[in-house]
Each structure stands twice: as structure tokens, then as C-alpha cells.
Amino acid sequence: MEQRNLTLLTDLYELTMMQGYFKEKDANETVIFDMFYRTNPHGNGFAICAGLEQVIEYINDLHFSQEDIEYLKALGIFEEDFLEYLRGFQFTGDIYAIPEGTVIFPREPIVKVIAPIMQAQLIETALLNIINHQSLIATKTERIVYAAKGDGVMEFGLRRAQGPDAGVYGARAAMIAGCVGTSNVLCGKLFDIPVKGTHAHSWIMSFPDELSAFRTYAKLYPTACILLVDTYDTLNSGIPNAIQVFKEMKEAGIPLTFYGIRLDSGDLAYLSKKAKKMLDEAGFSDAVISASNDLDENLINSLKMQGAAINSWGVGTNLITAKDCPSFGGVYKLAAVKDKGTGRFVPKIKLSENAEKITNPGNKTIWRIYDKATGKIIADLICLVGEAFSPANSLLLFDPIETWKKTMLAPDSYTLRELLIPVFLNGKCVYDSPSVMEIRAYCARELDTLWDESKRLINPHTVHVDLSNELWHMKNKLLESYHRK
């Protein structure tokens, strides 16, 4: 993101609304917007947030260049005083966010923006674009890595990604959620993460025969020698030729450190079992058997259940596009407007016929409640900033819709952690993004705070996201007052 000016990466209506605020309202009115999502993608029990580092770069770089201003002027809908304001535009607000790699749940503010309304409005589109994309891919990847049960999963999707950014930042998100490497060299360079890959069918086809193609590859890359065996005939040509080359390496005294085969077509369960038998019989029982070809979490799960002898997975299209649900659905909603007189935030609510679509008003934060004995998440509690909770006291949780469903937590049985942390204060970034590999390690620890029942691929157990008593009452009062109108 750093090489480009993305200030105009916004919907036109953000700019027309900004001019409206500039012309007709107090443009410095401070507001609060929450970014949150409503449903976990892929039927998952949770999501993993990602993309904050790129949002920070975007915010830090926000500026309208002379060229941008001239373009906007040429549209004929913006007036000179507003364009003059844009010339001096910079972000001066506060942003709170949940750190990348955190397990998140529906309706929780992932990002909270407190800023003059014009600024908060401008950044809506890019913020949603970036966080929606990376959180989607991180969440999809977690499912795939979960299905692989400890085997390495490699990200191979660049050629099918929706453009260069989708490839690069998708691979970044995939690493956060547990992939062991990516084929994407640019992503490897930008984020210092492992890059992987061997050869394609074209390598084999450009040689007179498969055996000489394998031999040449093994000579060049003896320490990472994974041979693609399905160009002509997997069982009758590919695997026998690969075994022949491994034997020659052994005889030549070349240490076989990391070697094996890749299956890229056919019945992967059958072929991998056959391959395992052939490799074992030839004395190569530690050979890697990797597989690719339109894999996803369901196919990997099915192959595992069939006893496929695969121990390394290359996943492309289905991961990098999150194929069965290719959008995350994060939204950005007004939650409060600061009253100039009192200096207090007046909560705002967006109504809907659908109870789930009604927004949570006010200046909020989230406390994650962990079981003290196991370290697992009990529930999340969305509350108003300033409310105090202490694990020394008991805590009553209740479902915000079916309010008769209650749980009482005993004193000292739980611990608390606030999820939203300051990222920008008064326009200045106060947060250092960890490296991708650090976020990856943190994400693995995050996944340990979930019970396995919440991680299963189908019908996972729902982790409760409750509202504090104070927030619940404030929300209901607002709803009542609208209905009285």
C-alpha cells in the first residue's frame, strides 16, 4: 500500500457527504463510527481479524495530491472552498482496533473511529475494503489449516486471486491464520515470510522425457526436491521415475533432507496410498507426499477420513478467493455524535425490521471473559467506555435478545481482557504493528482460547457476545423512543 496514493480509494458519496458536512453543518462535529460484521463466513464459529497494518499505512499516507484535487474539480460537483479544505486534509482523530490475528465474533466493534465527521466518513470505504478482505482470507485459511490437523498448508493461489493485491494481502492473511508458506514471492519480500514452490508441468514438458526433467531438478535443488509426478501417468511413470531419481541421489551420497512428490490431479486418496506404498517399498518412507488441485477444508477433511497418505497441502483458488463465501460483510455504522455543549457522546442507532441488524449505540468497548481454570473464552461483553468490571466480583451475563438466558460467573472464576486498543490518538499512530510471523504466533495462541467445539467445520458451538446491563438498557430506551415517534 505504501507505494500508492490511495486517498481517492473511496466511494464518491463519501466526498459528496463531506462537502455537505463542510457546507451545511459543523464539519468538526466529532462522531464515533464502529466497524463490525454480522455473520461468520463459511458457517465458522468465529472469524480472525486482519489488515490493520495496511489500514495504518493508508491513514498515515492520507493526502489529496494536486492531481487528485484537479480530478475532483473537473467532476464539476465540488466547490473551491471545499477543495481548498481537501488540500490541507489530514486525519486528526482516534482509532481503536482489535489486534490482527485475534479471534473475533459478530457484532463486536473490530475498529472504532472517533473523529470529526468529515474525516470519519472519508476513510469508511478503504477501511472496510482492507479489513473485510484480509479477515475473510484469514478466517477461510484457519478452516483449511484446522482440517489439515497439523500438516503444513501452503498458499498457492496468486494466479487465481482477484488482482495483485488480493494475491499479496491474501497470502499475508493466510500466513497469519497458519499457513507455513506462500508461493507468492512479492508477498515473501514485503512481509519476510517463507516462500515455497518447486516446478510446474511445463518444466517436465520442456525436457525430452520426465526422467531427465526430474534428474535435472534434483541436481539443482537437492535440499528441496519435491517432484511433480502427474504430467504423463502418475503411477506408471511419475512415481517410478521419482523413486529412480531418489535412488540415484542416495547412491551418489546426496543427503535426502527434504524430498518427495506432488500429486496435482486424479483421485488423491487412491494415488497417495499407492504412492506411499511404492515409496515405502523403495526405502523412502520419509518422503513428503504433497497434494494440490482445487483443495479446500472439506476436501482435505474427506481425504483425511479416507486415510489418504498426504502430509503436505498446497491450496490455491479456494483459499485465496474464499470461494464458498468470497466477502466478509463488515459494515461501518454511526454509533454516536458528540454534543458540543455537554462534551458527551449522544448515542445513535440504525433501526431495522430485523433485530440482528439494529446497531449497538454509544461509545463502546469489548471485554473478553476467560475461564480462569482453562484459559478458554467464556463470552465477550460489549459495554460502554467507562463501565468498570472486576474479576473479584461476580458477573451476571444475559443474552441480549433472549434475556431470560442468564449465566452468573462467580468471583475469581474468570479473567478479563479489553480487546480494543488505541492505534491512533489525535491523528498520531501510537501502535507498532508486529511482524506477520509474530502475528501468526499470536493467532495460534488465540485459537487455543477456543474450545474445540467452536472450531469444528460444521455447526460449531456459538460463543456468546453479550451486552452490559447499562448498554442494553440504553439501547432499549433509544428503541422505545423511536417507536413512540
Next chain:
Amino acid sequence: MEQRNLTLLTDLYELTMMQGYFKEKDANETVIFDMFYRTNPHGNGFAICAGLEQVIEYINDLHFSQEDIEYLKALGIFEEDFLEYLRGFQFTGDIYAIPEGTVIFPREPIVKVIAPIMQAQLIETALLNIINHQSLIATKTERIVYAAKGDGVMEFGLRRAQGPDAGVYGARAAMIAGCVGTSNVLCGKLFDIPVKGTHAHSWIMSFPDELSAFRTYAKLYPTACILLVDTYDTLNSGIPNAIQVFKEMKEAGIPLTFYGIRLDSGDLAYLSKKAKKMLDEAGFSDAVISASNDLDENLINSLKMQGAAINSWGVGTNLITAKDCPSFGGVYKLAAVKDKGTGRFVPKIKLSENAEKITNPGNKTIWRIYDKATGKIIADLICLVGEAFSPANSLLLFDPIETWKKTMLAPDSYTLRELLIPVFLNGKCVYDSPSVMEIRAYCARELDTLWDESKRLINPHTVHVDLSNELWHMKNKLLESYHRK
């Protein structure tokens, strides 16, 4: 793409193979790779190709910076002489392509690369990434525009796109395929295309009441006054308030040129009919009734069939992610290797159990055959470069799998057009990309060359893609020779 160095936007295996060619083979061996796809996405009867302009920018800018070289060196798998070669790398080959906005069919080479093998291999990943993405979105958009039956369709998907590029280049592809505008300001600036948009719920919510929010908006933007009516209550508040504002504009003598309402939730069929009635009764029968909210071609088609009174459509997530099939599946396969001795191309074939997956070998081109009387496409003919056809002669077409299915075209009953045109010759770009709006006009003419039966959304008529007699025989000889081995 111009602002970034995308040379490393490639899979690692392209580079390991390149080093292999460099070290162990004649690195200057000239090869032919074809990019093609196997299945139309979304069950469509065809696809629309897009992305060539970005491929040209990518090829023109190909160079390994000092930083790139240092990164590759640090990986520890590349040797100094190969890195030295990369330092001086430039593309010197030929590229032929089908122009953007053209109607295309499965198995046709969309892009043909003739270049030294190392160069042809490097560009595989980025070329696929760019063309796959834009062709996907163009094809999806065509379906949506087709369903809208002449109503304007606006692209509104940036916030749900898979990263910034997916938003920007997706909107570009959407314009090519017939959208009337996009909300994406950066895309508008980069490609000089119409940008559209009005206001969000947050605009309404930031005012004390809906009516004053509408009034203020109308005052600011009287010539493009589309009011969002569903923030509180569409029928009881939103539409009456919008009508009130239109009346006030009329009374104040403000010409109502382009005005109306936008529905963004609820039952769009019911609400639009009610809205139309209310607007008609108030004397505003020329008001635009636009709709958004998770639309796609099926929903638009259904709303049309229900008689919804909507005449303008804003489509976001489903268009910009091609939600029901978010990848295009284009592949890049070796088709021939030049024999140094004879200077002739030796055809190469990739076998597969599945007849559809067997590649077409050799140095090929495509002739499109049109019915002379109607101008509609009869079939496409993939043949070898150098084969001559003339509409003055009769032409026998036959299905390449079910070869008994034959059609004889009479002399002077058809016309011919070669689809692949030169884009790079000897590394030099010889093609001027038209503007996006020019490509959009060309694409509309392209769609006129299809019978309506090929454009319907479900079970469209298949346009035949045949092989020339010469290519068919050469392919079958190659297949036979592999089976004899």
C-alpha cells in the same frame, strides 16, 4: 499497476524453473505458451476478456530492482550468475492477444506468448492473475447488465472487494461489460469513467431528522438528487419526506432534472411499486427509483418478473467478487518448443484422463466465423498459424470430440475475422490500448454478435469452438504417439 514494481508478483517456482533453464538448458530456447480457460463461469454461454492494458503495463515495467535481487539472494537458493542474468532481464518476446471486451469461449488461446522459455515462464503468474480477475468480473457484470434489460447498473462494490486492486480493476472490468458508472473515485480518476453516488444512512443519522437531512442534500446537489429513504421507515417516513422535498424544489423553481429515491432494504418489489404509486400521485412520475442491497442477476431478473418499479440498480458485493463463482480458471500451458535446427515449432501436449483437459498443441490462431446475413457468430475455428481460409470457398466444420457432427458452410455465406492480434513483437509493444469507454462501446457491439439464446442466464446455447482439420489431425497423431510409448 504503473506505480508499483510487480516483477516479483510471481510464484517462486517460476524463478526456480528459470534458474533450472539457465543452468541446465538452452535458456534462449523459444517456446509458445497459451493462456486459455476451460469453463464459462456462472453457467454463462461465453465470457468477456479483460485486463490486457494492465498486462501491457506489467510487461513494459518488468525489471528486477537491486532490492529484488538482494531479496532473492538472501533466500539462498539462487546463484550469482543467475542473479546477474536477472539484473539485466527484459522481455524480448512476442505476445498475441484477443482485444479486451471481446466475447470469448472455452479452450481458445486468449493470450499467446512466444518467447525464450525463461521469460515466458516468469510472466505466467501475473498474466493469469490479471486476466483471470478482470475477465471474471466482466463476465459476471454482463449477466447483471443483461438481467437489467436496459436499465442502468452502477458498480458499488469497493468496500467488499478483495483488496484495493480488486475494487479498482474490478470496477474497470464492470464498466467494460456495460455498467453506467462506479462509486469508486480512484477508478474514475485512473480510467476517466463516470463516478456516481449520493449519500449513506450516516448522512441521515447525523441530522436531527430525516427531512432536514433530505432538504440539505437537495440544496447542495439539486441536479443529482437521489434520496435514500430507508433509514427509519421507507413508506411512512422516507418516501413522504422525499416527496415533500421534491415539492419544495418545484415550488422554488429548481428544475428537477435527475432526482428520485434509493431503496436499500426490505421487499424491493413491494416497496418499489408502493413508491412508484406515491411518486406518481404527487406528480413525480419521472423520478428515478433505484435499488441496492445484495443484488445479482437472478434477483434483478426476479424483481423484473414481479413487475418491480425499479429503473436503476446499484450492485456491490455479488458483482465485485463474482460471488457465486469467484475465480475464472484461466490456465497457461506449453504448446510448442522451437527446434533450433529446423527453426520450426515442435508441438507439445499435456495429457489427461479427461479429454477436455488435454491441451491443443502447436502455434495456433483463432478465426471467428460470422453469418454474412445476420452478422451473428456461427462458430470459432482454432487452427495452426499459416492455414488459409477464404469465405469464397465452402468450409466444413466438425466437432473435435464427436467428429460425426458436421456443418458445411456455403461459399459467400460467411465472413472471417482473426481474433488474436499482435501486442508485443520482439519485446516492443505494438498495440495501443483503447480507453475504457471505447472498450465498453466495442463490447456492446460484440454482444450484438451473439444470438439471444447464447445470452440467456440459464442453460444458454453453446457456441461451437472447432479445430481445423490440420490441427485436429496433428493433435490426434501426438496423442497416438504417447499411447504407443
